[in-house]
Amino acid sequence: MTPLLERLGALVHQSVRDDAARHGLLPIHVLVLGYLARANRYSDLPIAIAEYFGITRGTVSQSLAVLEGKGLLVKEPDERHGRRIHLRMTRAGRAVLNDSWTQRIEQELTSLAPGAAALEESLHGVLVTLQRLNGRRPFGVCSQCAHFLREPRGARCGLTGEALATEQTLKICREWTAAAGEAA
Template sequence: MNAAALLLERLGALLHQSVRDDAARHGLLPIHVQVLAYLAQANRYSNLPIAIAEYFGITRGTVSQTLAVLERKGLVTKQADARHGRRVHLTLTPAGEAVLQGSWSHRIDAALGELPLEPQALDAALRALLASLQRLNGQRAFGVCRQCAHFLAEADGARCGLTGERLEQEQTLRICREWDAPRTPSA
């Protein structure tokens, strides 16, 4: 194993420990805190129970149990989708947002901000590594809406090229389950 792989393994272990510590502090399991962090970043195509299952590679039953706990503790709410029958969208409550204050994800952001690296170069390298590992594991990519092949910037805003729907500015900064890597023109 090369040095970079060892460093990534160690970073992964530290992240897992941070998630466990945050969860324990709030009387939750690690997956509960991870789902809250996911929902804080998910757009309207991704704040669905099925998207959570795909993102974390867990069963629908596990998602259902997790959401039941989070709902019972007042950390998330379910809202019916007006256009799609039985589909429900999940939203963090103020209590759910409070769980994330000062959490592992904020500590990672702070640590990354202290690195003497060009943020765009680090993002690109990590994104490439993530995409490669997701391909190897046969998982959906998920990514930030405005960095997607389907993202269409228009004079009066933005639109999803896949669904044809208008996108609010705030939604374009969130992760999406329909994300696809932008195509590079062939030479």
């Protein structure tokens, strides 16, 4: 199993390098854009990027400066939380991702329809194990979180008490916690 994971990791890494080079970027820049495409409003923060990738705040700051300078993202102040900055991809940033390895692999994986669920479950198990062994935050899909509350008028985060737009509930969240009886 280890050689298989090593090979998969190497191929993903090479694909990210190739995508980045096509756009005059470094691999971390493409990874940050991919992350932002999947992050909800609790996770589109510089600190969340550092936690997700296990990199320093300085590396995040430098990467964001490059992406902002190339017009691939913008920084927006949080209306409720003082100095907090949210990161939003621009149309140009989304265009970089539209031709990325993540799009290509997603298409291939969805063609495995009968076995896709089992494959995803197996890979999730590997991810959970690696996160636990490395002491990393789990990050998970908002609607699958222990804090997620479905209400007659929509959804709400039980941790923050804030209403959640449907779009946000489908994205990853840094505050995610496994529901009782589930593995993180």
